[in-house]
Each structure stands twice: as C-alpha cells, then as structure tokens.
Amino acid sequence: MAAIKGYIKLQIKWGQATPAPPVGPALGQHGVPIPQFTQAFNEQTKDKMGIVLPVVITVYEDRTFTFVVKQPPAWVLIKMKLGLKSGSKIPQKDKVGHLTIEQLKEIAEQKMPDLNAVDLAGAMKIIMGTARATGVTTDIDTMTLKELREKLK
Numbered sequence: 001m002a003a004i005k006g007y008i009k010l011q012i013k014w015g016q017a018t019p020a021p022p023v024g025p026a027l028g029q030h031g032v033p034i035p036q037f038t039q040a041f042n043e044q045t046k047d048k049m050g051i052v053l054p055v056v057i058t059v060y061e062d063r064t065f066t067f068v069v070k071q072p073p074a075w076v077l078i079k080m081k082l083g084l085k086s087g088s089k090i091p092q093k094d095k096v097g098h099l100t101i102e103q104l105k106e107i108a109e110q111k112m113p114d115l116n117a118v119d120l121a122g123a124m125k126i127i128m129g130t131a132r133a134t135g136v137t138t139d140i141d142t143m144t145l146k147e148l149r150e151k152l153k
Contacts, residue, residue: 078134098138
C-alpha cells in the first residue's frame, strides 16, 4: 500500500451512507471514490440499520482507503438500553432514567474496545459519567473505583 495521506473521522448511520453531506464532501476532498466507500460501508453495516456509528477512514496517497467501524457512542447505547428518545434538558435536576449495575456492565463490555480504560470497572465509571451528563442515574453513582472493583470480583 501507498503512504497514508490522511484520516477522516465521521459518524454515519449503519447501512445508510450516501454521497450526500457529510460523507460525500469529506471523502471528495481527499480523492476517495465515494460510491466505492458507500457500497463497502453499507454492506458491512447492513445488520443494524439506522444506528449512528463512528468510522475512521484511512486514505492513502494512491486514492485507496481502508476504514474501521467503531462501537456506537456511549449515549446511543444508554438510550437503546433504556428505550429513551433523548436525554434530560437539565441533567442535574431532571432525571430521565436509571441504569442497573448489570446494564452498565453490558454497555461497558460492548464499548470496551473503544475506551481508554484499564479494566471493566474503569469502563463502567466512564459510561456512568456519560449517563450522569445526560440525566440518567446509575447504581454505582456513589461508588469509588476500588469499591466497584471489589463488587465485580
């Protein structure tokens, strides 16, 4: 393969990449063949239509590309788990849901490859922070990382 020309980071709905913005213009300015990318992306992600996914596209000097599809954002996973339409407008006051420790663990395990966490307890605390910022309470809100690690043993 040729030398890397650059990286493009986008968030695209699974199975719904089109040449329209934001995909087309982002790829076009790097000389990536847009129809080839949209076909490859849609084929790889057709199993869960409509969920927003981060994708990192590596563009090479010879106009070829590779891409890596990451896990959905933590908030999307929380929303799906609780069946919410949106987060709280005032997260400090208005709470819109509650995650149990088991639900947090499932989300953290799914999101773990994309997180900067040493272990599952650390990943759960990261997900808890996202939940708190959107008005969702959790069973581990008051636990320290050490207490959570003990509980998970």
